[in-house]
Every structure is written in structure tokens, then in C-alpha cells.
Amino acid sequence: MIQIKQLSVSYEARGVSYPVLKDINLEFAAGETCAIIGPSGCGKSTLLKVMAGIVTRYDGLVEISGQPVTPKQQTIGFIPQNYGLLPWKTIYENIRLGVKLKHKNTKDSGQNLSAMLQLLGLSGLEYRYPGELSGGQQQRVALARAFLLDPDLLLMDEPFSALDAMTREEIQNVFLQVWRQHSVSTILVTHHVEEAVYLGRKIVILSAAPGTVSKVIDNPLFGLEDVRNQQAFFELCIELRKMIKEDWSK
Numbered sequence: 001m002i003q004i005k006q007l008s009v010s011y012e013a014r015g016v017s018y019p020v021l022k023d024i025n026l027e028f029a030a031g032e033t034c035a036i037i038g039p040s041g042c043g044k045s046t047l048l049k050v051m052a053g054i055v056t057r058y059d060g061l062v063e064i065s066g067q068p069v070t071p072k073q074q075t076i077g078f079i080p081q082n083y084g085l086l087p088w089k090t091i092y093e094n095i096r097l098g099v100k101l102k103h104k105n106t107k108d109s110g111q112n113l114s115a116m117l118q119l120l121g122l123s124g125l126e127y128r129y130p131g132e133l134s135g136g137q138q139q140r141v142a143l144a145r146a147f148l149l150d151p152d153l154l155l156m157d158e159p160f161s162a163l164d165a166m167t168r169e170e171i172q173n174v175f176l177q178v179w180r181q182h183s184v185s186t187i188l189v190t191h192h193v194e195e196a197v198y199l200g201r202k203i204v205i206l207s208a209a210p211g212t213v214s215k216v217i218d219n220p221l222f223g224l225e226d227v228r229n230q231q232a233f234f235e236l237c238i239e240l241r242k243m244i245k246e247d248w249s250k
């Protein structure tokens with residue numbers, strides 16, 4: 001269970017403090033996926049950084065399984081917008097990096113790594129460098145690294161935004177396939193309504209800055225077979241767009 005209670009965050013620039021997130025209350029069950037959608041600058045990335053333990057100055061409470069966020073004690077996977085791959089390391093080294101840093105580098109992790117490479121369609125690319133891969137392949141590497149960690153919580157910041165529409169859909173499917181096998185609690189930030197409806201068991205709409213929770217939607221369509229081609233999917237996307245438009249114009 002991930003719990004956020006009365007979370008408020010302010011940043012300081014040139015001696016002036018300004019609020020970015022205000023009184024956020026959210027709860028996610030373990031093994032659930034949640035998509036967060038909100039206007040630019042409303043604090044979505046900041047929210048992920050608080051949960052990742054990167055932003056530590058805040059008011060309120062953020063807990064994973066009843067424990068305050070402590071990256072040293074919990075395993076938190078974080079995929080930033082640019083995938084966070086090290087250009088001077090091979091794909092193999094990049095994927096292994098997470099478990100290595102976390103000292104989870106057991107004998108098993110070698111086998112798991114091979115299985116993960118296969119699952120994500122990366123076999124044969126192990127000794128290339130990130131600059132020698134397509135955007136979609138780099139995204140797969142970032143997913144492989146995160147899932148290999150077997151994290152308590154996976155955070156993804158607009159993970160698929162740099163991909164063209166067809167590649168994005170394909171990688172979203174890959175994500176769901178791996179997620180089903182590992183059941184990792186996942187929170188992703190997105191600007192795409194369709195992506196939120198496809199990947200979010202829960203969908204959270206944030207207001208304009210300072211970000212507050214406008215709506216939390218339990219998505220009845222999450223995980224349904226071939227849902228992207230169903231009328232109900234289009235209808236929910238339209239409804240969500242309407243809600244977002246109303247919220248963001250307030």
C-alpha cells in the first residue's frame with residue numbers, strides 16, 4: 001500500500017518560496033497501476049520525485065507499506081523522461097546497473113537478466129550502446145532495468161512520450177505484459193488520455209499549479225482484452241477529456 005497524506009511541496013527560487021503541490025491525499029493498493037494526468041507545471045514530476053526520495057523537503061506523509069520513503073531501505077524503480085541510460089555503458093551494463101547499485105547482484109540476477117532481455121525483445125543487443133538503439137529499444141532497456149530490480153514501487157515520468165504513436169502502443173503492451181508477470185506497484189505520469197485509460201487501474205487528475213487532486217477515477221476498463229478497440233474505451237477517453245477540460249479551465 002502506498003499512502004500520501006496532506007502532502008505539500010514548495011520550491012525556492014532566488015529567495016522566494018512558491019507552492020507546487022498542495023494537500024495531496026492519495027492511496028494506492030500494492031500491485032496496482034496508477035496514471036497521473038495534469039497540466040504542465042502542476043507538479044507531476046515533483047510528486048514522483050517525492051515518492052522516489054529525490055525531493056525530501058515537504059510537508060505531510062508519504063509511506064510505502066507503512067514505512068516512510070527511504071530509498072536505502074526500499075527498492076524504488078524510477079524511469080525519467082529521457083530513460084536515464086548511461087551512454088558510455090553497454091545495454092547489458094545499463095540493465096545490470098540498478099541491481100548492482102542496490103547490491104542485489106546475486107547469481108540469480110544473471111539468469112533473470114537473460115530472461116528479461118528475452119521478454120523485452122532485447123536479446124542480441126546486449127553489447128551495443130544506448131546511442132546505437134532506437135527510442136523504442138532504449139525504452140525497453142529502461143523497463144528491463146526497472147523490472148529486474150523487482151522494485152517495491154515503479155515510477156515512470158512520461159515514459160512513452162518521445163515515441164511515435166505505433167511504437168508507443170507496442171511498448172505500452174510490452175509494459176503490461178511484463179507488469180502482469182511481476183505485479184509491481186506502478187505510478188506513471190502521462191499527458192495522453194488514452195495512455196492513462198490503457199495503463200491506469202486508477203487515474204488521478206491533478207489541477208493546475210499548485211497541483212491538488214481534482215479527481216480519482218477507478219478505471220473499469222483496465223486490463224480488458226483488446227480494450228483499445230472497444231467503444232467503451234473511446235467513450236471513457238471522451239468523458240475524461242471533458243472532466244480534464246472543466247478542471248483545468250477553473
Ligand SMILES: Nc1ncnc2c1ncn2[C@@H]1O[C@H](COP(=O)(O)OP(=O)(O)OP(=O)(O)O)[C@@H](O)[C@H]1O
Nearest residue numbers: 011012013020038039040041042043044045046047
Ligand atoms: N528544482 C526545482 N527548483 C525550483 N523550481 C522547480 C524545480 N523543479 C521544478 N520546479 C518548478 O516547479 C513547478 C512544477 O514542476 P514539475 O516538473 O513538477 O511539473 P510537471 O507537472 O511535471 O510539468 P511538465 O508536465 O511540464 O513536465 C514548475 O513551475 C517548475 O518550474
